[in-house]
Amino acid sequence: MVNKWLKCVSMALLLLVMAGCASDNLEKMIPADATGVVSIDVPDILKKAGMIDDGKIVLPQSLKQVIDANDTSPLCVLLNDLPQMGINTDDKAYAFFTAKTFGRVLLAGLEDPAKARKTLELRVGGDFNKVEGLDCMYVGDNLYVIDGNVLFIGTVNKAMEVARVAKAAKSILSKTATSITDNKEVKQVLHDGDAEINAWMQGKGLRSILNKSEVYRELSHKMPLIGIFTESDIDAVTCKIDFDDEQVEMNAGIIAGENSEYAQLLNTTLGKPSGDVLKAIPNSMDYIFSMSVKGDSFVKLKQIQQLLAMFGKLPYIGRIDLASILSTVDGPFTIGLARDPHLEGEWNMVLATRSTDPEGVVKQISSFANSMGQAPEMYEGEYIYQYDNKMIRIGVIDGILYLKMLDYEQTEGYAYELKPVRSFFDDALIGIFAQTRNDSINGYFDFGLKDIFNGKGHFYTNQPKSNASLEFLRSLCSIKVGSGLGNEDDEDNDFSSFMSGAIDKLQPMD
Numbered sequence: 051m052v053n054k055w056l057k058c059v060s061m062a063l064l065l066l067v068m069a070g071c072a073s074d075n076l077e078k079m080i081p082a083d084a085t086g087v088v089s090i091d092v093p094d095i096l097k098k099a100g101m102i103d104d105g106k107i108v109l110p111q112s113l114k115q116v117i118d119a120n121d122t123s124p125l126c127v128l129l130n131d132l133p134q135m136g137i138n139t140d141d142k143a144y145a146f147f148t149a150k151t152f153g154r155v156l157l158a159g160l161e162d163p164a165k166a167r168k169t170l171e172l173r174v175g176g177d178f179n180k181v182e183g184l185d186c187m188y189v190g191d192n193l194y195v196i197d198g199n200v201l202f203i204g205t206v207n208k209a210m211e212v213a214r215v216a217k218a219a220k221s222i223l224s225k226t227a228t229s230i231t232d233n234k235e236v237k238q239v240l241h242d243g244d245a246e247i248n249a250w251m252q253g254k255g256l257r258s259i260l261n262k263s264e265v266y267r268e269l270s271h272k273m274p275l276i277g278i279f280t281e282s283d284i285d286a287v288t289c290k291i292d293f294d295d296e297q298v299e300m301n302a303g304i305i306a307g308e309n310s311e312y313a314q315l316l317n318t319t320l321g322k323p324s325g326d327v328l329k330a331i332p333n334s335m336d337y338i339f340s341m342s343v344k345g346d347s348f349v350k351l352k353q354i355q356q357l358l359a360m361f362g363k364l365p366y367i368g369r370i371d372l373a374s375i376l377s378t379v380d381g382p383f384t385i386g387l388a389r390d391p392h393l394e395g396e397w398n399m400v401l402a403t404r405s406t407d408p409e410g411v412v413k414q415i416s417s418f419a420n421s422m423g424q425a426p427e428m429y430e431g432e433y434i435y436q437y438d439n440k441m442i443r444i445g446v447i448d449g450i451l452y453l454k455m456l457d458y459e460q461t462e463g464y465a466y467e468l469k470p471v472r473s474f475f476d477d478a479l480i481g482i483f484a485q486t487r488n489d490s491i492n493g494y495f496d497f498g499l500k501d502i503f504n505g506k507g508h509f510y511t512n513q514p515k516s517n518a519s520l521e522f523l524r525s526l527c528s529i530k531v532g533s534g535l536g537n538e539d540d541e542d543n544d545f546s547s548f549m550s551g552a553i554d555k556l557q558p559m560d
Contacts, residue, residue, distance in 0.1 A: 085255025136162030151218035245290035282312035302505035325472035330402035330452035335386035345379030408451035
């Protein structure tokens with residue numbers, strides 16, 4: 051009896067060691083010159099999300115419903131294929147980034163290579179062939195390799211013949227180069243505590259990845275302010291995400307010198323955070339973004355100067371002295387956004403900020419509108435205009451200047467009344483809050499910087515008994531692809547086109 055028990059214990063320990071060795075082998079494939087790496091504890095995430103049944107991956111019905119409703123989402127495609135991929139549910143997976151042949155690489159352990167091969171060929175529309183001794187498929191910019199029980203998916207930095215790409219993959223899979231695990235700093239990040247996802251990214255690596263993104267290039271052109279983080283002298287960024295039943299927690303670190311350009315810039319321009327500004331933000335907004343700034347310093351930033359220059363070139367509306375308006379900001383500058391339920395691609399929006407001269411700003415906007423023949427209606431202290439299908443309301447509440455662009459008469463309450471949201475923005479120098487609605491379950495996500503080097507975020511729901519890890523995946527899957535501010539194919543989506551046409555739609559109330 052004792053011998054039988056010892057055999058069972060020995061077998062269990064052997065399985066654990068084998069699982070650990072498998073993940074360790076994948077980790078050793080990551081080259082030392084990788085500019086970023088992410089470890090993903092697939093077994094723990096699947097278990098905590100209730101997606102493992104008798105050792106097999108099973109999608110809960112509630113998750114299937116969301117996936118079916120948004121089957122163009124890359125995450126939805128991945129999760130939908132997961133049960134048929136033959137993934138080893140005992141191994142961690144890794145993603146890493148390089149500046150060499152491959153821009154990014156995914157490594158995962160396989161339990162059934164044949165299932166992975168079949169699923170990938172069906173999904174990608176290609177065939178696996180032997181190249182440089184590897185079983186691989188090269189479609190578009192992606193190389194798919196099944197090497198024993200390892201799945202390798204790499205995206206090349208530039209197009210080249212398949213033999214060269216396969217040779218580079220073979221070098222990684224053979225572990226002939228020095229591994230990232232020899233870097234103590236990175237290894238500590240990858241094995242930091244019980245988090246299911248751990249990430250480390252060099253500052254220059256992050257910039258390199260973003261500069262190759264067409265979406266980022268367009269975003270940075272229209273919103274130069276993003277360059278404060280992406281183009282500064284940050285050394286590295288770290289992140290860990292811990293999944294649990296009650297909440298998902300995220301912790302991020304920005305590694306930069308105390309006297310770095312990044313630190314000096316934010317210390318000079320960031321102001322005192324406050325949740326009071328939420329008194330003007332409806333609680334129905336899908337997204338709320340806030341940045342606490344010292345207006346007089348903020349307008350001197352080169353990124354803001356670029357925006358002001360763009361604004362000044364616009365017909366008519368460019369006559370507004372936007373610099374003087376922004377210089378009055380003293381604290382949170384906050385934007386609330388919600389999808390327009392009536393018009394596809396349109397958004398309801400609210401801007402709110404604490405200003406040193408809110409009444410003066412309102413008068414300046416009103417004077418400009420009057421000069422354009424757009425006299426407002428006055429109602430309960432608000433200046434009211436008609437803008438296309440929306441009503442614009444400009445006013446002041448408790449020293450907070452606000453502008454609302456809604457296509458409905460507001461009856462809901464304000465985000466200030468949501469205590470967790472108010473507490474979050476009370477401490478966040480820069481913060482974002484988002485909410486999703488799936489069935490009767492509302493998901494809430496917040497992430498913010500309490501100081502310039504540390505960020506923290508949470509995901510939780512309005513149902514204490516719901517599985518937060520599963521609901522987090524459902525919320526990510528519910529994000530519509532291409533659901534930016536307007537239709538991507540609409541040339542009026544451009545900042546200049548939008549603003550130059552805005553004044554033509556601004557009309558007095560009948």
